[in-house]
Amino acid sequence: MRLLVTGGAGFIGANFVHQTVAERPDTTVTVLDALTYAGNKASLESVAGRIDFVHGDIADLDLVDELVSGVDAVVHFAAESHNDNSLTEPWPFVQTNIVGTYALLQAVRRHDVRYHHVSTDEVYGDLTADEPAFTERTPYNPSSPYSATKASSDLLVRAWARSFGVRATLSNCSNNYGPYQHVEKFIPRQITNLIDGVRPRLYGAGHQIRDWIHVDDHNRAVWDILDRGRVGQTYLIGANGELDNKTVVRMLLEAFDRDPDDFDHVTDRPGHDQRYAIDATLLRTELGWEPRYADFRAGLAATIQWYRDNESWWRPDKAATERAYAAAGEQTLGSV
Numbered sequence: 001m002r003l004l005v006t007g008g009a010g011f012i013g014a015n016f017v018h019q020t021v022a023e024r025p026d027t028t029v030t031v032l033d034a035l036t037y038a039g040n041k042a043s044l045e046s047v048a049g050r051i052d053f054v055h056g057d058i059a060d061l062d063l064v065d066e067l068v069s070g071v072d073a074v075v076h077f078a079a080e081s082h083n084d085n086s087l088t089e090p091w092p093f094v095q096t097n098i099v100g101t102y103a104l105l106q107a108v109r110r111h112d113v114r115y116h117h118v119s120t121d122e123v124y125g126d127l128t129a130d131e132p133a134f135t136e137r138t139p140y141n142p143s144s145p146y147s148a149t150k151a152s153s154d155l156l157v158r159a160w161a162r163s164f165g166v167r168a169t170l171s172n173c174s175n176n177y178g179p180y181q182h183v184e185k186f187i188p189r190q191i192t193n194l195i196d197g198v199r200p201r202l203y204g205a206g207h208q209i210r211d212w213i214h215v216d217d218h219n220r221a222v223w224d225i226l227d228r229g230r231v232g233q234t235y236l237i238g239a240n241g242e243l244d245n246k247t248v249v250r251m252l253l254e255a256f257d258r259d260p261d262d263f264d265h266v267t268d269r270p271g272h273d274q275r276y277a278i279d280a281t282l283l284r285t286e287l288g289w290e291p292r293y294a295d296f297r298a299g300l301a302a303t304i305q306w307y308r309d310n311e312s313w314w315r316p317d318k319a320a321t322e323r324a325y326a327a328a329g330e331q332t333l334g335s336v
Helices: 011-023 041-050 061-068 083-088 091-111 145-164 186-195 215-228 245-255 281-287 296-309 311-327
Strands: 002-006 028-033 052-055 073-076 114-120 168-173 175-177 201-203 209-214 234-237 242-244 264-266
Touching: 002 011, 011 028, 011 041, 011 215, 028 041, 028 061, 041 052, 061 091, 073 091, 073 215, 083 091, 083 145, 091 114, 091 145, 114 145, 114 215, 145 168, 168 215, 175 186, 175 215, 175 296, 186 201, 186 245, 186 296, 186 311, 201 245, 209 215, 209 245, 209 296, 215 234, 215 281, 234 281, 242 245, 245 296, 296 311
Parallel strands: 002 028, 002 073, 028 052, 073 114, 114 168, 168 234, 175 209, 201 264
Antiparallel strands: 209 242
């Protein structure tokens, strides 16, 4: 297979490229990435000789058309994805997540290329503590510019599949963690703070619940869908990993032999979703997928070790990330 991976220098995309190169050596991989602040070419350093890398924007219609014309399938990871940034400046999210997806859909339509669209559970909004988990039939109810633009891109894919016969599948995944995740994100931010001897920082009371999945399990599911998924179908990807943020912070503190209450509460994010939860029954029953990192503590320990071993990868972005949080008005609170 000749495969185009958009956003392949980002967190999930880079892990997908590594997994593909290791497990599918007959696949020819081309990565298209704009190398915004969240894309890091160093994430692909160890596989650079086994892939083709193109520095470019998915909203560039001519470039996208040229690349798509030479492949058998596209896996679309590229996205602006940080909620806090979408609240500060929404336009890049519209440009990348909506216009970029349109460019890809037009190209795969023109060249009849198989297309898989990677999305998020955040398009569904949030849940109360006792509501059932999201399924493929849950109505969209996005809360932020990020999730609204991802929801818009999903709807474009569905429309192009129905109206134009594009051979597309979609997946909406829960919160990922693992190697190569930018230090602005929740788990790597806490890990790198702890490595530096800094107290972790928890939004509000820390009662927000997320459904955690290791990035390798997510990417195995993407390959299962690409290989055997029904065209036009959406599959939800989750590993039954529901935990609130305070519990995750305490687990991290324990892993560093620190007091589990040695953290700071900070001002909460506006419109912060309270709970996400995924029902991945369709993926499990139809395609036989199961997570390999069923034990969250084991996956967390492996992730901590990766950040310890790869300080040169994350260190250049750490200080600027913390300054950005401070500039956005993050303030330490008292007891919550």
